[in-house]
Amino acid sequence: MSEPMDVDLEVPRGTKRKADDDLSIVTAPRRIKALDPDVVNKIAAGEIIVAPVHALKELIENAVDAGSTLLEIVVKEGGLKLLQITDNGHGINKEDLPILCERFTTSKLKAFEDLTSIGTYGFRGEALASISHIAHLSVTTRTKDSNCAYRAHYDSGRLAPAKPGQSADPKPIAGRQGTQITVEDLFYNVPTRRRAFRSASEEYNKILDVVGRYAVHCDGVAFSCKKHGEASATISTQSTSSTVDRIRQIHGSSVANELIEFESADERWGFKAHGWTTNANYHVKKTTLLLFINSRSVESSNIRKAIEQTYSTFLPKGGHPFTYLSLEIDPQRVDVNVHPTKREVNFLNEDEIIETVCNDIRTKLANVDTSRTFMTQTLLPGARGPTTTASPDAASGSKSRAPAVSTPKSKPYENNLVRTDAKLRTITSMLLPGAGSNNEQPTEPRPEDVEYEDSDRELVPCRLLTIKELRAEVRDAMHNELTEIFAGHTFVGIVDERRRLAAIQGGVKLFLVDYGMVSNEYFYQVGLTHFGNFGAIRFDPPLNLKELLALAAEQEKATNPPATEEDDFSIEEVVELVSTQLIERREMLLEYFSLEISEEGDLISIPLLLKGYTPSLAKLPRFLLRLGPHVNWTEEKECFATFLRELASFYVPEQLPPTPGPEDSEEGLDEEIKSRRDKIRRVVEHVMFPAFRARLIATKSLVNRGVLEVANLKGLYRVFERC
Structure with a gap:
């Protein structure tokens, strides 16, 4: 029988030791000491x-x-x-x-x-x-x-x-x-x-x-x-060199020759910006961003991504710009002491400042494109070509040569020819009864019957951790490809007004968009971005809150009658309960959402989310009624999230009867419905989709539900080739 194994029971369990330590020596716990200076x-x-x-x-x-x-x-x-x-x-x-x-x-x-x-x-x-x-x-x-x-x-x-x-x-x-x-x-x-x-x-x-x-x-x-x-x-x-000359000496003439100057400023966000960026003629495989904030060289992935997204509509796929950007921000809004090497800084209203700068860059780039001169030559059948060579100043960079030149001009493939000008005629204008000739341009959006006034209210920075978490959740759910499609899309037309479907073009692909679902997500993001700084739609005279709630409760009871006696509810009790909730929280509603309710129960104003668009006030009673049971008033984060979701749902365009066909008659339609339908059609095309293009973060929830690919030009050509 073998002897039992010797075990040293005096050594404490978990004691760290070297391989050659004497196990018989018991060491005391190590003392905490100050490091040598x-x-x-x-x-x-x-x-x-x-x-x-x-x-x-x-x-x-x-x-x-x-x-x-x-x-x-x-x-x-x-x-x-x-x-x-x-x-x-x-x-x-x-x-x-x-x-x-x-x-x-x-x-x-x-x-x-x-x-x-x-x-x-x-x-x-x-x-x-x-x-x-x-x-x-x-x-x-x-x-x-x-x-x-x-x-x-x-x-x-x-x-x-x-x-x-x-x-x-x-x-x-x-x-x-x-x-x-x-x-x-x-x-x-x-x-x-x-x-x-x-x-x-x-x-x-x-x-x-x-x-x-x-x-x-x-x-x-x-x-x-x-x-x-x-x-x-x-x-x-040299000390006397201009900024463009310095860029030329360091980065080369290919960059300096294509530079355009831009400026941006907004007193609300306390910043001024100035810089130089390349136009659509220049592009490389990697973005070059020289970013200075208060004259300090820093890095910002958010600004870099925003500039790249801005250029995605102007440069070919895989192309990136050169940008020098100098931001001057009020020092009280900037924290420079957040990184050991001072490589990064934090500043207030980052999203708003980035959006303003990128919009100004986008405007400059668009102005450069529209100001170009294109030289063309029209050839009649059987006529001889011109004997001179046209100027190479064209967007494609190719020259229009005379037939005498031996090198032929490359002919573009038809499957790469796409519609890229949003000003061209849309499907909606083609289907209008009594439309003019094919050369007729779409009518410009008419202003809403609302007077806008500038408020003296100062911008309130949002420091609530719950709102920052909700914004982060939106960014984490971002679908990059779909976001780029909306950022560079071309509006084609409204397909189905009842189902709220519209067609957009992204590159060589055609998509069917549920603009009701997309606008719901867009208005929710607007609510998070402008939290605590909403505009207001004011009612003159104010509306009685209880009367609005009673209308919504009666409609709810008539539309969805209770199946049993237990499901039945008293309209008076519901109106009293919801109105009491809203009146008790009127200070919070006014501060965060610009929803103003008087102590007597009068509705004075509601939030304004998008200038140029007024939501259907027919949906207002139901919106107010849903604020009672469908908003979690007990937890801060859930309260803000559910309230903004209800507000976004209220702002979604309502479903209306579709446009009658050529054989149908509009005599049976109410004049108010016809007017509202025309107004929504203009708003969707000229207000909402441009807003989607400017700032929508397309989330993964919209994939295959809110957006569906219906055609691919290259794929269609492959089908035709097989036929």
């Missing part, structure tokens, strides 16, 4: 200075803050061996040099409240401190009032001697006004980080990208960047 500083440096390009970005921003008009940058081995930047700014006082590289020493920030009005690049005082902990740092500087320059060396945030045995105090030397910062042997004491860099050329390209961005943006500042030991600079711009 040197370790803390190296950890902080690793968060701020991730690569040489981050160190250079901080140094460039400090130089521009110092009023420099000339920046000279020298790089060796991608910045790992040497990174030197020389400027002609104000310089640094000798008295400030001892604390220059200590953490959180700055001349740009005194109190925490100053973060709400930052107007400079740097403000935390961490850049030079972080660099000094992971590199050999030296600073040579001279101010305007100084007789000479001073050079100081730093190690781990403190002054250090240039050579062992020497004094650490700054040494007077000859030098010009300004500051020269030299960073050598970056990450020399962090070997793991240094080995992570694959090649010096890759790091140098990242440095050129950052220098190029600031060279484009900083007017009046000359930039030069070169490798150590080379005579010519890779980037060189």
